[in-house]
Amino acid sequence: MSPCRNPALTRFLVMALCLCASPAALAGEALPEPWLPALDTVWLAVAAALVFFMQAGFALLESGMSRAKNAVNVVMKNYVDVCLGSLAFWLVGYGLMFGFNPTGWFGQSHFALIGAENGDYMMLLFQTMFAATAVTIASGAMAERTRYQAYLLGAVLITVIIYPVFGSWAWGGGHGGEGWLASLGFIDFAGSTVVHSIGGWVALAGVLVLGPRLGRYSTDGEQRPIQGHNLTQVALGGFILWVGWFGFNGGSTGGADVSIGLINLNTHLSAAAGAAGALLILALLRRPVLLTTTVNGSIGGLVGITAGAATMDPHFAALTGLVSGVVVVAGTWLLESLGLDDVVGAVSVHGLAGAWGTLAAGLFLAGDLFNPMQVAVQVIGILAGFLWAFPAALLMYFIIDKTVGLRASTRDEQRGLDFSEHHEVGYPEFQAEVLHEGRK
Amino acid sequence: MSALPGQRPEQAEFRRRRRAIFTGLLTRLDRDAAVQALALWQAEFSTRPVFALHDFLGRVCQDTGSMARRGELHRALVRALSLDEAELAPDPGDMNGAAGAGVRHPGPAGALPAGARDAFEAVYHALMIQAEGRGVDTGVRVRVMRRLVSLGLPPAALKSLSGWVAGEARGLPEGLTLDTLRGLLHLAYISACEELGPVSADHLLAAALREAEKQAVAEQYPPRGLL
Numbered sequence: 043m044s045p046c047r048n049p050a051l052t053r054f055l056v057m058a059l060c061l062c063a064s065p066a067a068l069a070g071e072a073l074p075e076p077w078l079p080a081l082d083t084v085w086l087a088v089a090a091a092l093v094f095f096m097q098a099g100f101a102l103l104e105s106g107m108s109r110a111k112n113a114v115n116v117v118m119k120n121y122v123d124v125c126l127g128s129l130a131f132w133l134v135g136y137g138l139m140f141g142f143n144p145t146g147w148f149g150q151s152h153f154a155l156i157g158a159e160n161g162d163y164m165m166l167l168f169q170t171m172f173a174a175t176a177v178t179i180a181s182g183a184m185a186e187r188t189r190y191q192a193y194l195l196g197a198v199l200i201t202v203i204i205y206p207v208f209g210s211w212a213w214g215g216g217h218g219g220e221g222w223l224a225s226l227g228f229i230d231f232a233g234s235t236v237v238h239s240i241g242g243w244v245a246l247a248g249v250l251v252l253g254p255r256l257g258r259y260s261t262d263g264e265q266r267p268i269q270g271h272n273l274t275q276v277a278l279g280g281f282i283l284w285v286g287w288f289g290f291n292g293g294s295t296g297g298a299d300v301s302i303g304l305i306n307l308n309t310h311l312s313a314a315a316g317a318a319g320a321l322l323i324l325a326l327l328r329r330p331v332l333l334t335t336t337v338n339g340s341i342g343g344l345v346g347i348t349a350g351a352a353t354m355d356p357h358f359a360a361l362t363g364l365v366s367g368v369v370v371v372a373g374t375w376l377l378e379s380l381g382l383d384d385v386v387g388a389v390s391v392h393g394l395a396g397a398w399g400t401l402a403a404g405l406f407l408a409g410d411l412f413n414p415m416q417v418a419v420q421v422i423g424i425l426a427g428f429l430w431a432f433p434a435a436l437l438m439y440f441i442i443d444k445t446v447g448l449r450a451s452t453r454d455e456q457r458g459l460d461f462s463e464h465h466e467v468g469y470p471e472f473q474a475e476v477l478h479e480g481r482k
Numbered sequence: 483m484s485a486l487p488g489q490r491p492e493q494a495e496f497r498r499r500r501r502a503i504f505t506g507l508l509t510r511l512d513r514d515a516a517v518q519a520l521a522l523w524q525a526e527f528s529t530r531p532v533f534a535l536h537d538f539l540g541r542v543c544q545d546t547g548s549m550a551r552r553g554e555l556h557r558a559l560v561r562a563l564s565l566d567e568a569e570l571a572p573d574p575g576d577m578n579g580a581a582g583a584g585v586r587h588p589g590p591a592g593a594l595p596a597g598a599r600d601a602f603e604a605v606y607h608a609l610m611i612q613a614e615g616r617g618v619d620t621g622v623r624v625r626v627m628r629r630l631v632s633l634g635l636p637p638a639a640l641k642s643l644s645g646w647v648a649g650e651a652r653g654l655p656e657g658l659t660l661d662t663l664r665g666l667l668h669l670a671y672i673s674a675c676e677e678l679g680p681v682s683a684d685h686l687l688a689a690a691l692r693e694a695e696k697q698a699v700a701e702q703y704p705p706r707g708l709l
Binding site: 109191255256257258260261266267268269447452453455456457462 | 534536537668671672674675676677678680681682683684709
C-alpha cells in the first residue's frame with residue numbers, strides 16, 4: 043500500500059523525517075561541532091555490527107565446505123571463538139595492541155579498559171570484531187580433525203598474544219607512543235596483514251601441526267578431494283562476508299567521512315575482480331570453474347584491497363583484486379602440491395592474498411606510485427608478520443598438541459566431530475543412525 | 483600416602499590414583515563397568531596430563547551411553563581424587579590383563595552381545611565385497627593387517643585374527659570383545675580411506691551396513707552398533 047493513500051501513515055513518516063534530520067542539516071548548513079563525534083560513533087557502531095556479521099559469513103562458508111558430520115563442530119568453533127575471543131581481547135588484547143606503546147613493540151596500558159575514556163568504548167567494540175576475524179580464520183583451515191577444546195585454547199592465545207602484539211607494531215600507539223612498523227610508514231589501512239595474513243599464517247601453522255584429514259592424500263601423494271556438504275551455504279557465506287567487508291574497510295576510517303565512498307567502491311571492485319581473476323585463471327588453464335574457488339576468489343579480492351582501500355584509485359583496486367583471485371587459486375594448488383590440507387583455502391585467501399594486498403598498497407599508492415622506499419617498507423611489514431605469527435603459532439599448536447591434544451582420533455573422524463565433540467548432530471534425520479548407532 | 487614395603491613413591495601415587503578413580507567410578511557405574519572403565523584409564527589415560535580426565539570421561543560416557551550423567555560422574559571422580567586413602571575403595575589390582583585381552587572400553591563395549599559376532603562378519607564381508615568391486619580389497623586387507631597390533635590383543639589372538647583378515651582362516655577367532663570388533667571395523671574404514679579417500683570410504687561403509695541390515699543377522703544385533 044502506498045503511504046500517499048494513507049494520510050495517517052504519511053503524517054507519521056513526515057514527522058519521523060523531521061525528527062531524524064537536524065535543523066542545521068535541513069537548512070543545508072554544516073553540522074555543529076558536538077554532532078561530529080556522535081556521527082562518528084554511530085557509523086562505527088554500524089560498521090562494528092557489519093564486521094560482527096562477518097562471523098555468520100565465516101560460519102556458513104566454513105560449515106558448507108565441510109562434511110555434514112562436522113557441520114555443528116565448525117559452527118560451534120566460529121560461534122564460541124568470538125565469545126571467548128571478545129572477553130580475552132577486552133581483558134588483555136586491547137591493552138597490548140592499543141595501549142601506551144613507548145617501545146614500539148607492545149602496548150602497556152588499558153588492560154580490561156582500565157583508564158578508558160569515552161572514545162575507547164567504541165574503539166574496543168570495533169577492534170574486538172577485527173580480533174575475532176583474525177582468530178576465526180584458522181578454524182576453517184583446521185576443520186574436520188581438530189579437537190574443540192584445543193582449538194578454543196589456541197583461539198584465546200591468538201587473541202591475547204599473537205594478534206595484538208603484531209597489531210601494536212602496525213597500528214599501536216592510540217594512547218601514546220607508536221608501533222615500530224607504523225613509524226616506518228607501513229600502510230595497512232584495515233588489516234590485509236594485521237588481520238588477514240596473521241590469521242592465514244596461524245592457519246598454516248595449525249594445518250602443519252595437525253596433518254591432513256584421514257585419507258585426504260594417498261601414500262603416493264595423490265589427492266582425494268573432499269567436497270563440502272552444502273555449496274549454497276558457501277555462496278551465502280561469501281555474500282555475507284562481502285556485505286560485512288563494507289563495515290570492515292568503511293569503518294576503518296575511524297569515523298563518518300566522505301572517503302568512505304572511495305573505500306567501499308574499491309572494496310566492491312576488488313571483490314568482483316577477485317572472482318573474475320579466479321575465473322580467468324581457471325578458464326585459461328581449462329580447469330573446472332568451481333563455486334568454492336569463485337567465492338574464495340572474491341574473498342581474496344576483499345582481503346587484498348583491505349590494506350590499500352583508502353589510498354588507491356579504483357582502477358588499481360580492481361587490478362589488486364584481479365591478482366588476488368589468481369593468487370588464491372595458485373596458492374591453493376601450491377598447498378595441495380605440498381600435501382597440506384587446508385579445508386577452506388584460508389591460507390591462500392587470507393595469508394597469501396593478504397600479503398599481496400599489502401604489497402599492492404605500496405605499489406599503487408595514490409600520488410606516489412611504485413615508490414621503491416614505500417614498497418620496501420611494505421615488504422618489511424609482510425615479512426615481520428610472517429616471522430612473528432607463523433613460528434609463534436607453530437610453537438603454540440605444538441605445545442597444545444603435546445599437552446591437551448590437538449588432533450581428534452581417527453574414530454572421531456569416522457563418526458564425525460559433531461557427535462564426538464558436541465554430542466549433537468547438524469542433520470539428525472539421517473546422521474544419527476549412520477554415524478554412531480543413534481546413541482545419545 | 484602410604485607406600486607398601488619396597489614400593490617406589492611414584493608407584494604408590496599411581497596406586498592411590500587408581501583407587502581414587504575406581505572409587506569415583508563405583509559411585510555411578512556397576513562394578514563390572516567400573517572395572518572395565520578403570521582398565522581403559524590405566525591403559526590409555528593414567529600417564530597423560532590431568533586435563534585428560536575430560537577425555538576419559540567422554541570415552542566412558544560415550545561407551546556406556548550415559549552422556550547425560552557426565553557431570554555427575556565428573557564430580558564423583560574429582561571428589562574421589564581428593565579423598566583420604568582410608569576412604570578409598572580397595573585397590574582392584576593391575577588392569578593390564580583386562581586391557582590386554584581387548585577389554586579396552588567400559589560397559590556394553592566390553593561384553594559381546596548376542597548376534598554381534600555374526601553382524602560383524604556380515605558388515606565386514608559386505609565391506610570387502612564393496613572394496614573388491616573397486617579393486618582395492620587386497621590393499622585394504624594389507625593395511626588392516628599392518629594395524630592389527632593397535633587393537634592391543636594378546637599374541638595368540640593377534641595371530642589368529644591376522645589369519646582371518648588375510649583370508650587364511652574361515653572363522654573369526656573366538657573370545658573377541660565388542661570393542662575389538664568395533665576397532666577392527668574402524669581399521670577397515672581407515673584402510674579404505676587410505677585406498678580410496680574418505681568420501682568413498684564413507685560410501686563403502688554405509689553400503690556395507692545397508693547390505694548387512696538386509697540379512698537375518700541384523701534381527702539379533704543391529705550392524706550399526708558396530709560403529
